[in-house]
Amino acid sequence: MRALSECNPIAAALFFLAVTLITMFTMNPVILGISFVCAVVFFCLISPKKGFKQHLLFLGLGLILALINPLVYHNGVTVLFVLNDNPVTLEALIYGIVASVKIIGTLYWFRSFSLIMTEDKLLYCLGSLSPKTAQVLSMALRYVPMFRDQIKKVHLAQKGIGLYKEDNMIDDVRGGLRVFSIIVTWALENGIITADSMAARGYGTGRRTYFSLFRFTKYDGLLVLITLVLSLVPAVLMILHHAEVVYYPVLQLPENTTGTLFIYICFTLLALLPEMLYLEDRISWKYYLSKM
Amino acid sequence: MEILSVENVSFSYAGSAEETLHDISFTVEKGTFVTLTGNTGSGKSTLLRMLKRELIPNGKKSGRVLFNGEDTEKLSDREAATGIGFVMQYPDHQIVTDKVWHELAFGLENLGYPKDIIRRRVSEMACYFGIEEWFEKPVTSLSGGQKQLLNLASVMVTQPEILLLDEPTAQLDPIAASDFIATLKKLNRELSLTIILVEHRLEEAIPACDKLLVLKEGQVLLYDTPEKTAAGLKEWPELLYDMPAAVRLYHAFDIKEAACPLTVREGRDFIEEHFKRDVLSLKKPAYQPESKTALELTDIMFRYEKTLPDVLNGLELKVNEGEIFCVLGGNGSGKSTALSVAAGLRKAYRGKIRVFGKDIREYKNRTLYQECLAMLPQDVQTLFLCNTVKEELEDAKAEKLSLPYDLTHLYERHPYDLSGGEQQLLGFAKVLAAKPRLILLDEPTKGLDPGSRRMIADILRSLKKEGKTILIVTHDVEFAAEIADRCAMFFRGEITSTGVPDDFFSENYFYTTSINRMTRGLYEKIVTLKDAEAILKENGERSW
Numbered sequence: 001m002r003a004l005s006e007c008n009p010i011a012a013a014l015f016f017l018a019v020t021l022i023t024m025f026t027m028n029p030v031i032l033g034i035s036f037v038c039a040v041v042f043f044c045l046i047s048p049k050k051g052f053k054q055h056l057l058f059l060g061l062g063l064i065l066a067l068i069n070p071l072v073y074h075n076g077v078t079v080l081f082v083l084n085d086n087p088v089t090l091e092a093l094i095y096g097i098v099a100s101v102k103i104i105g106t107l108y109w110f111r112s113f114s115l116i117m118t119e120d121k122l123l124y125c126l127g128s129l130s131p132k133t134a135q136v137l138s139m140a141l142r143y144v145p146m147f148r149d150q151i152k153k154v155h156l157a158q159k160g161i162g163l164y165k166e167d168n169m170i171d172d173v174r175g176g177l178r179v180f181s182i183i184v185t186w187a188l189e190n191g192i193i194t195a196d197s198m199a200a201r202g203y204g205t206g207r208r209t210y211f212s213l214f215r216f217t218k219y220d221g222l223l224v225l226i227t228l229v230l231s232l233v234p235a236v237l238m239i240l241h242h243a244e245v246v247y248y249p250v251l252q253l254p255e256n257t258t259g260t261l262f263i264y265i266c267f268t269l270l271a272l273l274p275e276m277l278y279l280e281d282r283i284s285w286k287y288y289l290s291k292m
Numbered sequence: 293m294e295i296l297s298v299e300n301v302s303f304s305y306a307g308s309a310e311e312t313l314h315d316i317s318f319t320v321e322k323g324t325f326v327t328l329t330g331n332t333g334s335g336k337s338t339l340l341r342m343l344k345r346e347l348i349p350n351g352k353k354s355g356r357v358l359f360n361g362e363d364t365e366k367l368s369d370r371e372a373a374t375g376i377g378f379v380m381q382y383p384d385h386q387i388v389t390d391k392v393w394h395e396l397a398f399g400l401e402n403l404g405y406p407k408d409i410i411r412r413r414v415s416e417m418a419c420y421f422g423i424e425e426w427f428e429k430p431v432t433s434l435s436g437g438q439k440q441l442l443n444l445a446s447v448m449v450t451q452p453e454i455l456l457l458d459e460p461t462a463q464l465d466p467i468a469a470s471d472f473i474a475t476l477k478k479l480n481r482e483l484s485l486t487i488i489l490v491e492h493r494l495e496e497a498i499p500a501c502d503k504l505l506v507l508k509e510g511q512v513l514l515y516d517t518p519e520k521t522a523a524g525l526k527e528w529p530e531l532l533y534d535m536p537a538a539v540r541l542y543h544a545f546d547i548k549e550a551a552c553p554l555t556v557r558e559g560r561d562f563i564e565e566h567f568k569r570d571v572l573s574l575k576k577p578a579y580q581p582e583s584k585t586a587l588e589l590t591d592i593m594f595r596y597e598k599t600l601p602d603v604l605n606g607l608e609l610k611v612n613e614g615e616i617f618c619v620l621g622g623n624g625s626g627k628s629t630a631l632s633v634a635a636g637l638r639k640a641y642r643g644k645i646r647v648f649g650k651d652i653r654e655y656k657n658r659t660l661y662q663e664c665l666a667m668l669p670q671d672v673q674t675l676f677l678c679n680t681v682k683e684e685l686e687d688a689k690a691e692k693l694s695l696p697y698d699l700t701h702l703y704e705r706h707p708y709d710l711s712g713g714e715q716q717l718l719g720f721a722k723v724l725a726a727k728p729r730l731i732l733l734d735e736p737t738k739g740l741d742p743g744s745r746r747m748i749a750d751i752l753r754s755l756k757k758e759g760k761t762i763l764i765v766t767h768d769v770e771f772a773a774e775i776a777d778r779c780a781m782f783f784r785g786e787i788t789s790t791g792v793p794d795d796f797f798s799e800n801y802f803y804t805t806s807i808n809r810m811t812r813g814l815y816e817k818i819v820t821l822k823d824a825e826a827i828l829k830e831n832g833e834r835s836w
Contacts, residue, residue, distance in 0.1 A: 157674035162661030197386035202373030211397040
């Protein structure tokens with residue numbers, strides 16, 4: 001197997017979708033705890049930088065989120081203390097902490113997602129859904145840096161022949177507007193020639209295919225299969241009210257039925273999947289090096 | 293076998309009564325490399341577009357074009373798109389997608405090929421054209437030469453039988469241009485691909501091609517092997533400006549028995565065989581520069597970003613008042629950057645710039661750009677902000693200016709619709725409107741036909757007579773040799789040598805004019821065609 005970053009983007013996207021959806025739709029503290037820990041570990045594994053500031057930011061955010069709930073929500077039977085004539089309850093505090101773990105965990109998954117799913121990979125996923133949209137997006141992605149460069153060039157060129165005659169704001173803004181208006185003309189002009197080039201290369205002569213550099217290997221198939229099994233089984237069981245937690249008015253943890261246990265095991269395996277793939281990749285590389 | 297035959301094609305643009313093409317007929321054999329040339333307005337680009345159905349401009353067309361014996365109008369969409377490939381002048385305009393690999397695949401995607409075939413063809417093309425190194429890069433990060441190579445490769449993936457190219461090297465520097473022509477020759481030789489190339493810069497293209505077609509006022513003037521076509525141009529001196537230096541030198545004399553030389557080697561043989569070598573050098577007055585300095589750069593250091601390497605590395609440059617100074621150098625050597633730093637558009641992090649003896653930082657409130665210094669950028673289009681030429685001139689307060697040339701016939705046109713040469717002239721007008729004493733020019737001859745180039749040279753000379761100082765950054769060795777008072781070589785962010793053109797170019801071995809390479813060792817310090825003619829006339833023909 002290969003690390004998640006090397007897998008087919010669709011397989012990788014499916015994994016992220018599965019793990020974040022389950023995380024988002026449950027309030028079970030065990031599942032959320034597992035999700036949070038795995039998300040943090042995975043992010044630390046793949047993040048190129050230490051990301052100390054990032055962790056600090058997330059920690060701060062988590063603390064605030066955890067404390068807001070008991071301060072604004074006063075349901076629950078176990079009163080810890082009274083603040084401004086309002087009871088602060090244990091249940092609301094626990095709920096706040098669990099919700100905060102859930103949100104921060106999800107954010108960590110998103111951070112890993114954005115590290116792994118680069119621009120090309122997202123375009124590839126979009127391309128498999130709608131080739132036309134992906135084509136338009138690919139053209140747009142070229143135009144953005146081109147515009148930026150052209151605007152910069154026009155500004156310098158105009159400055160070089162004294163367009164911005166006086167050194168003041170009004171003159172600068174006026175010049176900026178004129179530059180912008182000519183850039184629009186330039187873009188249209190460019191677009192016409194690009195359209196010619198597209199026609200000359202057979203655009204619109206028939207059904208298009210969408211090409212990309214990514215392949216879908218049997219490992220990707222396996223990954224998709226594992227992801228589906230490990231996410232659909234707990235999802236179905238959760239819909240059948242296993243592993244359900246009640247917070248108000250009294251905290252009620254789920255009974256340890258086989259179903260609940262099964263959910264925990266499946267989800268743990270799912271959330272550990274990227275870490276396992278990553279470590280397997282590292283270990284086989286080390287092993288390979290030692291043989292050289 | 294004929295792959296293409298053009299039968300009585302005439303064409304007039306929509307809204308124009310005049311015929312741009314007039315009753316043109318010619319055939320192209322399979323596997324030949326045809327170069328098509330002619331002055332501006334001779335209709336060569338229009339003719340090329342007649343051959344590619346999708347690109348025929350609006351207008352009235354008569355006659356027909358046969359591709360493999362079949363009228364191109366009757367080909368299926370697919371056959372028309374794949375059988376005939378087309379590469380245009382501006383590298384940026386033809387690129388459609390954002391990544392190199394995707395651009396290569398674009399044509400095949402359009403034809404609905406399955407992924408496996410696309411993968412195979414794309415990888416094969418990338419290998420053949422040497423694109424592997426930058427295969428996954430975004431297209432915006434490529435150099436002009438790379439972009440044009442990518443355009444060629446992405447047309448070749450659909451395996452066309454004939455390739456049409458409309459001035460593909462006009463926007464490239466000389467090295468990239470000669471690489472590009474070499475690639476075309478390779479395609480022609482190895483795949484027996486039929487090629488029709490429209491080109492101004494013929495120094496490289498003529499030795500590479502099998503047939504040379506010359507258009508004049510919408511009609512075929514000559515169509516034969518390059519030797520015969522070049523030899524037949526005697527009566528049309530205005531067409532000779534396009535030709536390689538060897539051909540022009542040949543036509544300056546009337547030696548009946550000699551074959552027309554095309555390359556530097558043949559030109560050298562021609563000189564050796566037919567001329568005496570009694571006088572070795574021309575007597576010229578030594579160059580006397582003005583004592584005042586117009587622009588002085590001392591120890592300039594510059595980089596674009598903190599983490600990037602230095603682009604200018606202790607640059608020292610001194611331009612005297614009233615002279616034309618040319619800075620030559622390769623691509624990416626930083627010479628354009630040096631110009632924008634000298635113009636105060638970018639700030640050096642170390643060093644001093646003095647403009648007419650005054651520190652550039654003391655020109656407060658942008659007085660630097662008022663009747664002092666102005667710069668013509670490489671891409672002149674960036675100077676235009678209005679919808680017509682007239683507005684453009686009025687806006688710059690240039691309409692009352694006595695320009696050394698006339699633009700009134702273009703007044704109602706949009707600046708973007710002008711030809712490259714006309715755009716350059718309009719750009720010049722805007723620069724001159726700022727009444728600068730020091731003019732900085734970035735590649736003023738890029739993409740221009742020889743006629744416009746001569747016009748620019750004349751303008752620069754007349755500006756010099758008015759006492760203006762001119763600093764030019766250019767790739768164009770021939771242009772610099774002709775116009776400059778002094779030249780300098782730019783390399784890795786600094787000036788490595790300076791001198792008057794005759795000395796400067798004679799001391800260079802590669803980076804010099806074709807005439808100098810032809811006469812090296814035979815005569816001394818001959819750099820331009822004019823000098824070569826003079827010294828050969830002085831020596832006289834050899835009698836056998």
